[in-house]
Amino acid sequence: MRNNYILKNGTILTMNENHEIFENYDILIQNNKIIKIAQEIVKEGSEIFDCSGLVIMPGLINTHTHVAMSYMKGLADDLDLHTWLTEHIWPVEQKMLDFEFVYNSSKHGVCEMIQNGITCFNDMYFYENATAKACNEIGIRAILGEGVVDFPMALHTGADSVLSFIRELHDEYKDCDLIDIAVAPHAVYTVGKESWKKSLALAKELDLLLHFHLSETEKENADFYEKNKISPTEMLNEIELLNHKSVAAHGVFLSDKDLAILGRSKTSIAVCTDSNLKLASGFAPINNYEKSGINWSIATDGVSSNNNLDLLEEASTTAKLHKALNHDPKFLDAEKMLRHCTIQAAKALHLDHEIGSIEVGKLADMIFIDLNQIQTQPLYNYYSQILYAMNSQQIKHVIINGKWIMRDKKFETVDENEVLKIANRYRKRLQ
Ligand SMILES: [Zn+2]
Numbered sequence: 001m002r003n004n005y006i007l008k009n010g011t012i013l014t015m016n017e018n019h020e021i022f023e024n025y026d027i028l029i030q031n032n033k034i035i036k037i038a039q040e041i042v043k044e045g046s047e048i049f050d051c052s053g054l055v056i057m058p059g060l061i062n063t064h065t066h067v068a069m070s071y072m073k074g075l076a077d078d079l080d081l082h083t084w085l086t087e088h089i090w091p092v093e094q095k096m097l098d099f100e101f102v103y104n105s106s107k108h109g110v111c112e113m114i115q116n117g118i119t120c121f122n123d124m125y126f127y128e129n130a131t132a133k134a135c136n137e138i139g140i141r142a143i144l145g146e147g148v149v150d151f152p153m154a155l156h157t158g159a160d161s162v163l164s165f166i167r168e169l170h171d172e173y174k175d176c177d178l179i180d181i182a183v184a185p186h187a188v189y190t191v192g193k194e195s196w197k198k199s200l201a202l203a204k205e206l207d208l209l210l211h212f213h214l215s216e217t218e219k220e221n222a223d224f225y226e227k228n229k230i231s232p233t234e235m236l237n238e239i240e241l242l243n244h245k246s247v248a249a250h251g252v253f254l255s256d257k258d259l260a261i262l263g264r265s266k267t268s269i270a271v272c273t274d275s276n277l278k279l280a281s282g283f284a285p286i287n288n289y290e291k292s293g294i295n296w297s298i299a300t301d302g303v304s305s306n307n308n309l310d311l312l313e314e315a316s317t318t319a320k321l322h323k324a325l326n327h328d329p330k331f332l333d334a335e336k337m338l339r340h341c342t343i344q345a346a347k348a349l350h351l352d353h354e355i356g357s358i359e360v361g362k363l364a365d366m367i368f369i370d371l372n373q374i375q376t377q378p379l380y381n382y383y384s385q386i387l388y389a390m391n392s393q394q395i396k397h398v399i400i401n402g403k404w405i406m407r408d409k410k411f412e413t414v415d416e417n418e419v420l421k422i423a424n425r426y427r428k429r430l431q
Contacts, residue, residue, distance in 0.1 A: 003364075003402045004030050006041050010051030010368070013382055015058050015342045015357040019335065021382065027056070029364045032177065032402035037360060053372050055382060057338070058357050059119025059365040059400065060311045061345035064211075064249040064270035066125045066302035068102040070109035071426045073303045081217065081279050089304065092430060097154050102127035104422050106134040111419055112309045114140060114406050117395045119365040122247055122270070122299075122349055124184040124211050126154035129169055132179050138414050139405050141365060143349060144169070145184025145211040148199050150192050159195035163202050170206050177401055180209070180351075187213040188232040189220050193239065200241045209349060210246035214269075215253040217281050233258035242267045245350045249299065251289075252282040259285075263292035268348035271340075273318040274308075275301035286322050287331070297345035298337070315341050316387050334383040368397040 007027040014020045014037075028036040028043055036043075069089075076088035102125070113121060120141035123131060128144040135142045146169065147153070148162045156162045163183070170181040185191045185199040191212075203210045215221050215232055224232050233254060236242050242265035251269035254262070262269070271284045289296045298315045300306050319332040346356025354363050369386065371377070373394060376385040398406040405412055 002031050004043075004045060005047040005049060006043060007049050007051045007056065010054050010056040011382070012037065012358055013055060013057040013338075013386075014359065015339055016359050024052075027358070027364075029399075029402055032363055034358060034360055034362050034364050037358065051368060053370065054396065055369040055371055055386070056358065056366055057369065057386075058342045058355065059367050059398065060117045060341045061297070061349065061356065062113060062118045062121040062299055062309070062311050063247055063268070063297040063345050063348050064272055064299035064301055065109070065113075065121045065123045065309070066304075067109035067113075067121065067123050067309075068105045068125045068127065068131055069302040069304045070112070071096075071101070071105040071423065071430060073307050075304065075430060077278075077307070081281070084279070084305075093154075096426075096430065097126060099127055099130045101426070102130035103134050104426065106131040107138065107414065108419055108423055109303060109309060110134055110138050110140050111411065111414060111416065112303070114138070114398050114411070115395065115409075116308075116310045116312065116392045117367040117369075117398065118309065118311055119367065119398060119400045119405075120346075120349075120351075120355060122182070122209075122211060124182075124186070124249075126156075128181075129172075132169070132173060135179060136176065138411075139178065139400055139403050141178050141355070141400055143180045143182050143209055143211070145182035145209070148183065148185040148195060149190045150195055151190070159191065159198060163198055166202060166208075167206070170208065181206075182209040182211045184211040187216070187220070188224050188235065193235065196236065196241060197239055200239065200244055203244055203246075210241065210244055212246070212248055214248035214251050215258070216250035216276070218253055221253045231255055231258055233261055237261045237265070247297075247348050249301065250276065250281070250284065251294075251296075252276060252284050254285060254288070259288050259292040259294065262289075262294045268295040268297060270299035270348065271296055271318060272299050272301035272306075272314075273321060274314055275305040277317075277321075278307075279305055283321065283325060286318070287326050295344060295347055296340065297348040298341050310392055311341050312387065312390065312392060319387065334381070334387040337387050338383055364402040365400050367395050367399075370394050370396050 012022040026041040122143045173179045183203045249270045315337045343356035346352040
Protein backbone atom coordinates (compact mmCIF):
# COMPACT_ATOMS: atom_id res chain seq x y z
CA MET A 1 0.00 0.00 0.00
CA ARG A 2 1.48 3.37 -1.04
CA ASN A 3 -0.30 5.51 1.57
CA ASN A 4 -2.01 4.56 4.77
CA TYR A 5 -2.54 7.36 7.26
CA ILE A 6 -4.99 9.03 9.60
CA LEU A 7 -5.53 12.79 9.79
CA LYS A 8 -6.42 13.29 13.47
CA ASN A 9 -8.72 15.85 15.09
CA GLY A 10 -9.26 18.28 12.27
CA THR A 11 -12.25 20.49 11.53
CA ILE A 12 -13.61 19.25 8.22
CA LEU A 13 -15.53 21.54 5.87
CA THR A 14 -16.92 18.74 3.72
CA MET A 15 -18.69 20.74 0.95
CA ASN A 16 -21.01 17.73 0.70
CA GLU A 17 -24.71 17.97 -0.24
CA ASN A 18 -25.76 18.32 3.40
CA HIS A 19 -23.32 21.20 3.98
CA GLU A 20 -21.77 19.28 6.90
CA ILE A 21 -18.92 20.51 9.07
CA PHE A 22 -17.30 17.95 11.40
CA GLU A 23 -15.30 19.29 14.34
CA ASN A 24 -12.59 17.07 15.91
CA TYR A 25 -12.96 14.33 13.33
CA ASP A 26 -10.46 11.96 11.76
CA ILE A 27 -9.98 10.99 8.12
CA LEU A 28 -8.49 7.65 7.08
CA ILE A 29 -6.64 7.76 3.76
CA GLN A 30 -5.42 4.69 1.91
CA ASN A 31 -3.55 4.99 -1.37
CA ASN A 32 -5.20 7.98 -3.08
CA LYS A 33 -8.68 7.70 -1.51
CA ILE A 34 -10.70 8.80 1.51
CA ILE A 35 -11.72 5.55 3.22
CA LYS A 36 -13.38 6.71 6.42
CA ILE A 37 -14.48 9.92 8.17
CA ALA A 38 -15.32 9.48 11.85
CA GLN A 39 -14.28 10.34 15.39
CA GLU A 40 -11.35 8.47 16.90
CA ILE A 41 -10.50 6.18 14.01
CA VAL A 42 -8.12 3.41 15.02
CA LYS A 43 -6.43 1.46 12.26
CA GLU A 44 -3.36 -0.61 12.83
CA GLY A 45 -0.36 0.21 10.70
CA SER A 46 -1.59 3.71 9.83
CA GLU A 47 0.67 6.70 10.21
CA ILE A 48 -0.90 9.49 12.32
CA PHE A 49 -0.90 13.21 11.48
CA ASP A 50 -2.15 15.54 14.17
CA CYS A 51 -4.47 18.14 12.62
CA SER A 52 -5.75 19.81 15.79
CA GLY A 53 -6.35 23.49 15.23
CA LEU A 54 -6.49 23.03 11.45
CA VAL A 55 -9.42 23.37 9.08
CA ILE A 56 -9.41 20.72 6.35
CA MET A 57 -11.32 21.47 3.16
CA PRO A 58 -11.39 20.07 -0.37
CA GLY A 59 -8.60 21.40 -2.59
CA LEU A 60 -9.64 24.41 -4.67
CA ILE A 61 -10.35 23.85 -8.37
CA ASN A 62 -9.33 26.51 -10.89
CA THR A 63 -11.52 26.02 -13.97
CA HIS A 64 -9.75 28.28 -16.48
CA THR A 65 -6.01 28.93 -16.72
CA HIS A 66 -3.11 29.38 -19.11
CA VAL A 67 -0.52 28.22 -16.60
CA ALA A 68 2.49 28.39 -18.93
CA MET A 69 2.05 32.18 -19.18
CA SER A 70 3.49 32.52 -15.67
CA TYR A 71 6.72 34.06 -16.96
CA MET A 72 4.67 36.79 -18.71
CA LYS A 73 3.22 38.01 -15.42
CA GLY A 74 3.85 41.73 -15.07
CA LEU A 75 5.59 41.96 -18.44
CA ALA A 76 3.03 44.51 -19.64
CA ASP A 77 0.09 45.86 -17.66
CA ASP A 78 -2.50 48.63 -17.73
CA LEU A 79 -3.12 48.33 -21.48
CA ASP A 80 -6.16 47.57 -23.61
CA LEU A 81 -6.57 43.91 -24.65
CA HIS A 82 -5.55 44.54 -28.27
CA THR A 83 -2.30 46.44 -27.52
CA TRP A 84 -1.44 44.05 -24.71
CA LEU A 85 -1.85 40.99 -26.95
CA THR A 86 -0.39 42.26 -30.23
CA GLU A 87 2.51 44.35 -28.93
CA HIS A 88 3.55 42.37 -25.85
CA ILE A 89 2.20 38.84 -25.44
CA TRP A 90 2.20 37.56 -29.03
CA PRO A 91 5.75 38.77 -29.83
CA VAL A 92 7.07 37.04 -26.70
CA GLU A 93 5.17 33.87 -27.58
CA GLN A 94 6.58 33.95 -31.09
CA LYS A 95 10.13 34.40 -29.86
CA MET A 96 10.16 32.23 -26.76
CA LEU A 97 7.58 29.48 -26.97
CA ASP A 98 9.06 25.99 -26.89
CA PHE A 99 8.89 22.85 -24.77
CA GLU A 100 11.44 24.12 -22.22
CA PHE A 101 9.72 27.48 -21.76
CA VAL A 102 6.29 25.90 -21.24
CA TYR A 103 7.68 23.22 -18.92
CA ASN A 104 9.49 25.72 -16.67
CA SER A 105 6.82 28.40 -16.73
CA SER A 106 4.13 25.78 -15.98
CA LYS A 107 6.16 24.52 -13.02
CA HIS A 108 6.33 28.08 -11.70
CA GLY A 109 2.56 28.54 -12.05
CA VAL A 110 1.79 25.16 -10.52
CA CYS A 111 3.88 26.10 -7.45
CA GLU A 112 1.92 29.32 -7.08
CA MET A 113 -1.37 27.45 -7.36
CA ILE A 114 -0.37 24.90 -4.72
CA GLN A 115 0.64 27.67 -2.32
CA ASN A 116 -2.83 29.13 -2.90
CA GLY A 117 -4.55 25.81 -2.15
CA ILE A 118 -5.41 24.86 -5.74
CA THR A 119 -5.18 21.10 -6.26
CA CYS A 120 -6.72 20.83 -9.74
CA PHE A 121 -6.84 23.16 -12.73
CA ASN A 122 -8.30 23.26 -16.21
CA ASP A 123 -5.72 24.61 -18.65
CA MET A 124 -5.63 25.84 -22.23
CA TYR A 125 -2.37 26.66 -23.99
CA PHE A 126 0.26 25.17 -26.32
CA TYR A 127 2.86 22.46 -25.67
CA GLU A 128 0.50 20.91 -23.12
CA ASN A 129 2.83 17.89 -23.27
CA ALA A 130 5.38 20.08 -21.43
CA THR A 131 2.73 21.21 -18.93
CA ALA A 132 1.75 17.56 -18.41
CA LYS A 133 5.37 16.71 -17.58
CA ALA A 134 5.53 19.58 -15.04
CA CYS A 135 2.21 18.57 -13.42
CA ASN A 136 3.14 14.93 -13.21
CA GLU A 137 6.50 15.69 -11.62
CA ILE A 138 5.02 18.00 -8.99
CA GLY A 139 1.89 15.90 -8.50
CA ILE A 140 -0.99 18.29 -9.23
CA ARG A 141 -4.24 17.21 -10.89
CA ALA A 142 -4.88 18.89 -14.24
CA ILE A 143 -7.09 18.84 -17.29
CA LEU A 144 -4.89 19.95 -20.17
CA GLY A 145 -6.35 21.28 -23.41
CA GLU A 146 -4.06 22.02 -26.34
CA GLY A 147 -5.40 25.20 -27.94
CA VAL A 148 -7.09 24.62 -31.32
CA VAL A 149 -6.60 27.58 -33.68
CA ASP A 150 -6.99 27.87 -37.46
CA PHE A 151 -3.51 29.31 -38.10
CA PRO A 152 0.04 28.03 -37.51
CA MET A 153 0.93 28.27 -33.82
CA ALA A 154 3.64 26.70 -31.68
CA LEU A 155 4.02 23.07 -32.78
CA HIS A 156 1.10 23.14 -35.19
CA THR A 157 0.24 24.12 -38.75
CA GLY A 158 -3.48 24.55 -38.03
CA ALA A 159 -6.53 22.94 -36.42
CA ASP A 160 -6.02 19.45 -37.91
CA SER A 161 -2.49 19.17 -36.61
CA VAL A 162 -3.63 20.29 -33.12
CA LEU A 163 -6.38 17.69 -33.12
CA SER A 164 -4.02 14.84 -34.00
CA PHE A 165 -1.62 16.10 -31.30
CA ILE A 166 -4.50 15.94 -28.76
CA ARG A 167 -5.22 12.38 -29.86
CA GLU A 168 -1.57 11.44 -29.21
CA LEU A 169 -1.54 13.20 -25.83
CA HIS A 170 -4.72 11.40 -24.83
CA ASP A 171 -3.13 8.10 -25.76
CA GLU A 172 -0.02 8.90 -23.74
CA TYR A 173 -1.92 9.95 -20.60
CA LYS A 174 -4.99 7.72 -20.66
CA ASP A 175 -3.79 5.66 -17.70
CA CYS A 176 -2.43 8.59 -15.67
CA ASP A 177 -4.16 9.27 -12.32
CA LEU A 178 -3.48 13.00 -12.38
CA ILE A 179 -3.75 14.16 -15.99
CA ASP A 180 -6.86 14.34 -18.17
CA ILE A 181 -6.70 15.69 -21.69
CA ALA A 182 -9.24 18.17 -23.10
CA VAL A 183 -9.97 19.67 -26.52
CA ALA A 184 -9.61 23.45 -26.36
CA PRO A 185 -10.90 25.40 -29.38
CA HIS A 186 -9.61 28.86 -28.47
CA ALA A 187 -12.53 31.20 -29.39
CA VAL A 188 -14.93 32.07 -32.24
CA TYR A 189 -12.53 34.72 -33.56
CA THR A 190 -9.63 32.23 -33.97
CA VAL A 191 -11.53 29.03 -34.85
CA GLY A 192 -13.92 28.62 -37.81
CA LYS A 193 -17.13 26.58 -37.75
CA GLU A 194 -15.54 23.53 -39.42
CA SER A 195 -12.80 23.34 -36.77
CA TRP A 196 -15.42 23.67 -34.00
CA LYS A 197 -17.22 20.70 -35.54
CA LYS A 198 -13.99 18.67 -35.74
CA SER A 199 -13.15 19.57 -32.11
CA LEU A 200 -16.57 18.36 -31.00
CA ALA A 201 -16.22 15.13 -32.99
CA LEU A 202 -12.87 14.35 -31.33
CA ALA A 203 -14.19 15.24 -27.86
CA LYS A 204 -17.17 12.93 -28.43
CA GLU A 205 -15.06 10.08 -29.79
CA LEU A 206 -12.58 10.12 -26.88
CA ASP A 207 -15.08 11.36 -24.24
CA LEU A 208 -13.02 14.49 -23.50
CA LEU A 209 -14.01 17.82 -22.00
CA LEU A 210 -14.27 20.82 -24.34
CA HIS A 211 -12.75 24.05 -23.06
CA PHE A 212 -13.05 27.41 -24.84
CA HIS A 213 -13.39 31.18 -24.46
CA LEU A 214 -16.91 32.56 -24.98
CA SER A 215 -18.09 36.16 -25.33
CA GLU A 216 -15.33 37.77 -23.28
CA THR A 217 -15.53 41.21 -24.89
CA GLU A 218 -18.30 43.27 -26.46
CA LYS A 219 -16.24 43.76 -29.62
CA GLU A 220 -15.71 40.06 -30.36
CA ASN A 221 -19.46 39.50 -30.00
CA ALA A 222 -20.37 42.45 -32.22
CA ASP A 223 -17.87 41.39 -34.92
CA PHE A 224 -19.20 37.85 -34.91
CA TYR A 225 -22.80 39.01 -35.05
CA GLU A 226 -22.14 41.32 -37.98
CA LYS A 227 -20.60 38.50 -40.00
CA ASN A 228 -22.92 35.66 -39.03
CA LYS A 229 -26.19 37.31 -37.91
CA ILE A 230 -26.25 35.03 -34.87
CA SER A 231 -24.38 35.11 -31.55
CA PRO A 232 -21.38 32.84 -30.76
CA THR A 233 -23.56 30.87 -28.32
CA GLU A 234 -26.25 30.39 -31.00
CA MET A 235 -23.64 29.14 -33.49
CA LEU A 236 -22.20 26.66 -30.98
CA ASN A 237 -25.73 25.54 -30.17
CA GLU A 238 -26.54 25.09 -33.85
CA ILE A 239 -23.70 22.57 -34.24
CA GLU A 240 -24.83 20.89 -30.98
CA LEU A 241 -21.51 21.55 -29.29
CA LEU A 242 -23.01 22.87 -26.06
CA ASN A 243 -24.67 19.52 -25.35
CA HIS A 244 -21.25 17.97 -24.91
CA LYS A 245 -19.54 18.43 -21.51
CA SER A 246 -17.72 21.75 -21.73
CA VAL A 247 -16.34 24.74 -19.87
CA ALA A 248 -16.77 28.19 -21.40
CA ALA A 249 -14.50 30.85 -19.94
CA HIS A 250 -15.83 34.38 -19.31
CA GLY A 251 -19.42 34.42 -20.70
CA VAL A 252 -19.63 38.17 -20.09
CA PHE A 253 -21.81 39.28 -23.02
CA LEU A 254 -24.76 36.90 -23.28
CA SER A 255 -28.25 37.72 -24.58
CA ASP A 256 -31.42 36.35 -22.96
CA LYS A 257 -31.54 33.77 -25.75
CA ASP A 258 -27.89 32.79 -25.07
CA LEU A 259 -28.63 32.41 -21.36
CA ALA A 260 -31.63 30.18 -22.08
CA ILE A 261 -29.54 28.00 -24.43
CA LEU A 262 -26.73 27.66 -21.87
CA GLY A 263 -29.22 26.89 -19.10
CA ARG A 264 -30.40 23.83 -21.06
CA SER A 265 -26.87 22.78 -22.06
CA LYS A 266 -24.06 20.72 -20.53
CA THR A 267 -21.82 23.79 -20.56
CA SER A 268 -20.57 25.51 -17.40
CA ILE A 269 -19.16 29.01 -17.29
CA ALA A 270 -15.80 29.79 -15.67
CA VAL A 271 -16.09 33.28 -14.20
CA CYS A 272 -12.79 35.22 -14.37
CA THR A 273 -13.55 38.40 -12.47
CA ASP A 274 -10.04 39.80 -11.90
CA SER A 275 -9.06 39.35 -15.54
CA ASN A 276 -12.33 40.96 -16.73
CA LEU A 277 -11.83 43.86 -14.32
CA LYS A 278 -8.17 44.42 -15.18
CA LEU A 279 -8.78 44.38 -18.94
CA ALA A 280 -12.02 46.37 -18.42
CA SER A 281 -13.95 43.73 -20.38
CA GLY A 282 -17.14 43.86 -18.30
CA PHE A 283 -18.99 41.85 -15.64
CA ALA A 284 -20.18 38.25 -15.94
CA PRO A 285 -23.97 38.29 -15.36
CA ILE A 286 -23.90 35.77 -12.49
CA ASN A 287 -27.39 36.74 -11.36
CA ASN A 288 -28.70 35.72 -14.78
CA TYR A 289 -26.68 32.49 -14.76
CA GLU A 290 -28.45 31.59 -11.53
CA LYS A 291 -31.89 32.46 -12.93
CA SER A 292 -31.21 30.43 -16.09
CA GLY A 293 -29.85 27.40 -14.22
CA ILE A 294 -26.32 27.67 -15.64
CA ASN A 295 -23.61 25.96 -13.59
CA TRP A 296 -20.68 28.32 -12.98
CA SER A 297 -17.36 28.25 -11.18
CA ILE A 298 -14.53 30.57 -10.26
CA ALA A 299 -11.29 30.79 -12.26
CA THR A 300 -8.19 32.96 -12.39
CA ASP A 301 -7.61 32.99 -16.17
CA GLY A 302 -3.96 33.41 -17.22
CA VAL A 303 -1.69 34.99 -14.67
CA SER A 304 -0.55 37.59 -17.19
CA SER A 305 -4.01 39.22 -17.09
CA ASN A 306 -4.80 38.74 -13.40
CA ASN A 307 -1.89 38.95 -12.04
CA ASN A 308 -1.97 36.09 -9.57
CA LEU A 309 -3.31 32.57 -9.22
CA ASP A 310 -5.17 33.15 -5.97
CA LEU A 311 -8.62 31.58 -6.31
CA LEU A 312 -9.84 32.67 -2.87
CA GLU A 313 -9.02 36.28 -3.64
CA GLU A 314 -10.87 35.84 -6.94
CA ALA A 315 -13.91 34.44 -5.13
CA SER A 316 -13.86 37.23 -2.54
CA THR A 317 -13.71 39.94 -5.21
CA THR A 318 -16.46 38.24 -7.21
CA ALA A 319 -18.79 38.05 -4.20
CA LYS A 320 -18.30 41.70 -3.27
CA LEU A 321 -18.53 42.98 -6.85
CA HIS A 322 -21.80 41.14 -7.51
CA LYS A 323 -23.35 42.21 -4.21
CA ALA A 324 -22.71 45.78 -5.31
CA LEU A 325 -23.86 45.26 -8.91
CA ASN A 326 -27.10 43.64 -7.73
CA HIS A 327 -27.64 46.09 -4.82
CA ASP A 328 -28.03 43.00 -2.67
CA PRO A 329 -25.62 42.19 0.20
CA LYS A 330 -27.30 38.78 0.58
CA PHE A 331 -26.30 37.70 -2.94
CA LEU A 332 -23.42 35.14 -3.13
CA ASP A 333 -22.81 34.36 0.55
CA ALA A 334 -19.44 33.06 1.76
CA GLU A 335 -20.33 29.37 1.84
CA LYS A 336 -21.84 29.51 -1.65
CA MET A 337 -18.70 31.14 -3.03
CA LEU A 338 -16.49 28.41 -1.54
CA ARG A 339 -18.76 25.79 -3.11
CA HIS A 340 -18.19 27.44 -6.49
CA CYS A 341 -14.41 26.96 -5.95
CA THR A 342 -14.84 23.29 -4.99
CA ILE A 343 -17.86 21.08 -5.65
CA GLN A 344 -19.49 23.28 -8.32
CA ALA A 345 -16.11 23.54 -10.06
CA ALA A 346 -15.79 19.75 -9.96
CA LYS A 347 -19.25 19.57 -11.55
CA ALA A 348 -18.09 21.96 -14.28
CA LEU A 349 -15.26 19.55 -15.10
CA HIS A 350 -17.58 16.52 -14.79
CA LEU A 351 -15.29 15.20 -12.04
CA ASP A 352 -17.68 15.65 -9.09
CA HIS A 353 -17.85 11.88 -8.57
CA GLU A 354 -14.12 12.00 -7.73
CA ILE A 355 -13.21 15.43 -6.32
CA GLY A 356 -14.73 18.68 -4.98
CA SER A 357 -15.81 17.49 -1.53
CA ILE A 358 -14.45 15.48 1.39
CA GLU A 359 -16.49 12.30 1.28
CA VAL A 360 -15.79 8.61 1.64
CA GLY A 361 -14.78 7.08 -1.69
CA LYS A 362 -13.52 10.33 -3.19
CA LEU A 363 -9.92 11.09 -4.06
CA ALA A 364 -7.81 12.63 -1.29
CA ASP A 365 -7.29 16.19 -2.61
CA MET A 366 -7.40 18.53 0.38
CA ILE A 367 -5.90 21.60 1.97
CA PHE A 368 -5.16 22.38 5.61
CA ILE A 369 -5.71 25.90 6.86
CA ASP A 370 -4.44 27.47 10.07
CA LEU A 371 -7.15 29.95 11.08
CA ASN A 372 -5.64 30.44 14.52
CA GLN A 373 -3.92 33.67 13.53
CA ILE A 374 -4.60 37.37 14.08
CA GLN A 375 -6.08 37.77 10.60
CA THR A 376 -8.81 35.16 11.15
CA GLN A 377 -9.54 35.44 14.88
CA PRO A 378 -11.93 35.56 16.63
CA LEU A 379 -13.61 32.80 14.66
CA TYR A 380 -17.42 32.84 14.40
CA ASN A 381 -17.92 31.34 10.98
CA TYR A 382 -15.40 29.21 9.04
CA TYR A 383 -16.69 30.11 5.58
CA SER A 384 -16.70 33.81 6.29
CA GLN A 385 -13.16 33.88 7.69
CA ILE A 386 -11.81 31.84 4.78
CA LEU A 387 -13.49 33.93 2.07
CA TYR A 388 -13.31 37.44 3.48
CA ALA A 389 -10.49 37.55 6.04
CA MET A 390 -7.93 34.88 5.29
CA ASN A 391 -4.62 35.30 3.54
CA SER A 392 -3.54 32.35 1.37
CA GLN A 393 -0.31 32.26 3.43
CA GLN A 394 -2.43 30.52 6.07
CA ILE A 395 -2.63 27.38 3.91
CA LYS A 396 -0.21 25.06 5.68
CA HIS A 397 -0.38 21.68 3.98
CA VAL A 398 -1.66 20.38 0.64
CA ILE A 399 -2.45 16.75 -0.25
CA ILE A 400 -3.21 15.71 -3.83
CA ASN A 401 -4.19 12.18 -4.81
CA GLY A 402 -3.28 11.07 -1.28
CA LYS A 403 0.26 12.43 -1.56
CA TRP A 404 1.76 15.26 0.51
CA ILE A 405 2.67 17.98 -1.96
CA MET A 406 3.20 20.84 0.50
CA ARG A 407 3.89 20.28 4.18
CA ASP A 408 4.43 23.12 6.67
CA LYS A 409 4.46 25.46 3.68
CA LYS A 410 7.39 23.63 2.10
CA PHE A 411 7.13 21.83 -1.24
CA GLU A 412 7.75 18.10 -0.99
CA THR A 413 8.11 17.37 -4.71
CA VAL A 414 9.84 20.41 -6.19
CA ASP A 415 12.80 22.61 -5.24
CA GLU A 416 11.40 26.14 -4.77
CA ASN A 417 14.82 27.81 -4.99
CA GLU A 418 15.54 26.11 -8.29
CA VAL A 419 12.14 27.30 -9.63
CA LEU A 420 13.01 30.88 -8.63
CA LYS A 421 16.47 30.63 -10.16
CA ILE A 422 15.11 29.47 -13.52
CA ALA A 423 12.46 32.23 -13.49
CA ASN A 424 15.21 34.79 -13.08
CA ARG A 425 17.11 33.31 -16.00
CA TYR A 426 14.02 33.64 -18.21
CA ARG A 427 13.39 37.21 -16.99
CA LYS A 428 16.70 38.26 -18.49
CA ARG A 429 15.77 36.67 -21.83
CA LEU A 430 12.23 38.12 -21.94
CA GLN A 431 13.09 41.71 -21.04
ZN1 LIG B 1 -8.34 32.68 -20.99
